[in-house]
Amino acid sequence: MSAPTTLVEATGLTMRYGALTALDGLDLNLASGQIVGLLGENGCGKTTLLKILAGVLSGYEGSVRIDGHAPGPESKAHVSFLPDTGFLPESARVSYCLRLYADFFADFQLDKARDLIGFFGLAESARLKEMSKGMREKVQIALAMSRDARVFLLDEPISGVDPAARQLILDGIVRNLSGDSLLLISTHLVHDLEPILDAAVMMRHGRVLLQGDADDLRGQHSASLDQIFKETYR
Ligand SMILES: Nc1ncnc2c1ncn2[C@@H]1O[C@H](COP(=O)(O)OP(=O)(O)OP(=O)(O)O)[C@@H](O)[C@H]1O
Numbered sequence: 001m002s003a004p005t006t007l008v009e010a011t012g013l014t015m016r017y018g019a020l021t022a023l024d025g026l027d028l029n030l031a032s033g034q035i036v037g038l039l040g041e042n043g044c045g046k047t048t049l050l051k052i053l054a055g056v057l058s059g060y061e062g063s064v065r066i067d068g069h070a071p072g073p074e075s076k077a078h079v080s081f082l083p084d085t086g087f088l089p090e091s092a093r094v095s096y097c098l099r100l101y102a103d104f105f106a107d108f109q110l111d112k113a114r115d116l117i118g119f120f121g122l123a124e125s126a127r128l129k130e131m132s133k134g135m136r137e138k139v140q141i142a143l144a145m146s147r148d149a150r151v152f153l154l155d156e157p158i159s160g161v162d163p164a165a166r167q168l169i170l171d172g173i174v175r176n177l178s179g180d181s182l183l184l185i186s187t188h189l190v191h192d193l194e195p196i197l198d199a200a201v202m203m204r205h206g207r208v209l210l211q212g213d214a215d216d217l218r219g220q221h222s223a224s225l226d227q228i229f230k231e232t233y234r
Pocket residue numbers: 017020021022040041042043044045046047048049
């Protein structure tokens with residue numbers, strides 16, 4: 001693994017939806033080689049931040065750099081984004097979705113995706129519309145995690161699955177993760193995610209409230225990230 005490099009850099013990032021300020025001068029610096037939890041209460045701006053980093057939402061003020069590039073075609077080539085809503089054609093089979101990704105993304109690794117689909121216990125011949133919400137989420141995760149990206153942005157990837165399946169999904173997410181990439185993953189389910197987190201970013205009202213290495217935060221607060229989260233948002 002090479003020395004950590006800054007992959008996400010946001011300075012004074014502000015995003016307004018009309019009169020509502022969703023991000024309010026947010027500053028954030030994230031380096032490669034870590035899994036970072038993006039935590040915060042409903043409406044604090046997590047999805048807005050991830051969409052801007054993914055290059056699918058514009059109209060913001062301030063500066064954003066992904067591996068040195070402003071969000072756009074060049075940054076998108078290195079960013080794998082899993083939105084919190086379904087984005088695959090409902091009537092398609094898993095095999096079609098695999099081909100779609102292989103055609104669309106030059107860095108898509110079909111073997112990895114097939115491995116993950118099997119790991120999740122899914123059949124390539126299955127149609128999405130015949131699957132449960134949790135199964136469809138697994139397909140989307142398998143696709144998103146099979147790109148050879150530097151930055152992975154996952155928006156609430158385990159929210160739709162039952163507690164028993166969450167562990168399997170997290171195992172799948174970290175299964176092939178390269179040590180040089182950055183995984184930023186938003187969730188309310190801090191307890192489930194905590195074992196895989198190297199660092200956490202807690203947001204409030206469109207700003208970073210608390211950020212740090214997971215072990216440092218646990219040490220400073222003499223508490224788990226889950227307890228810190230609950231105390232912070234009580
Ligand atoms: N397209 C939009 N138009 C208007 N307001 C929006 C839009 N998208 C988000 N917002 C508002 O911006 C704020 C931040 O929303 P965002 O979805 O980024 O929060 P979040 O932290 O991801 O929330 P959750 O945890 O509920 O998913 C909220 O007040 C939300 O209502």
